[in-house]
Amino acid sequence: MERLKSLSQAIWNGPFHIGRIERPVSVGDAIMKLMETTWRFGVILVIAGVAIWLFGVGINMYRTLASHPDAEKWQDAAYQPLLPKDIEASAVISPSRCPSGTPVVVTFKNNGRMSLGTLYFSFIARQKGRSKNLAAGKWYQSDAIIDPNQSWSGCWPIPELPNDLDLDNIEIKVSVQSVYEFEDD
Known part of the structure; x- marks a missing residue:
């Protein structure tokens, strides 16, 4: 001292x-x-x-x-995320294929070796010819179990967009943030 x-x-x-x-x-x-x-x-x-x-x-x-939506899970060292690169994700605006209020068809394909249990993702929605992400800041969670080499599709609500936008003028993509293995208890 x-x-x-x-x-x-x-x-x-x-x-x-x-x-x-x-x-x-x-x-x-x-x-x-x-x-x-x-x-x-x-x-x-x-x-x-x-x-x-x-x-x-x-x-x-x-x-x-x-x-981050996974903040609580990251505190548990045993709960390790998988790599988002093992997932192919796509989104299409298709009101005719989905129920009212959920016009975005999102498809996930598991290219990994383990069954997936939880995915966190966000949308990237832009007007054609523009760079601003109109859907920034909103996270979504899917709890669909997707086995290796399998795909899953579901309908999701469109991110909050200005009311005066024409859906045909929107390009939408999915950004997978984190992926977790399905754990059968």
């Missing part, structure tokens, strides 16, 4: 520490005191910068992880 105290005192004092100045004061003493004060100000800035950076990194990591 004593070593830590002396180390922190040495860093705080820095190479320009001259202690208390007694009168009469020389120009050299005044310059050294100014350099000592500048050193201490720099130490404060470095400590504050590191603290702000650590706080910012921590907050952003927490926001990112806490907002």
Whole structure:
């Protein structure tokens, strides 16, 4: 503890520490005191910068992880996600194939070696010729069990889109966020 105290005192004092100045004061003493004060100000800035950076990194990591639909599952080390690359996903707007209110047909194909039990996904909906994702921020969950080399299709509600858009002018895709193995208890 004593070593830590002396180390922190040495860093705080820095190479320009001259202690208390007694009168009469020389120009050299005044310059050294100014350099000592500048050193201490720099130490404060470095400590504050590191603290702000650590706080910012921590907050952003927490926001990112806490907002993900799998946040609670990730806390359990035994519950490991599978790779979304093992899934082929497609979406088509087809009101004639689905019940009212769920005009998007989503198809998942399991190219992996395990049965899938839970998929988290989102839609990417854009007007033709535009880049803005009109469906950003909404997550969906499918609990359909999909065996290896099998497909599953279901009807989903269209993401909240502006009312004046023509569905024929919308391109829609599916982005699989995470996939979990089916566990038969």
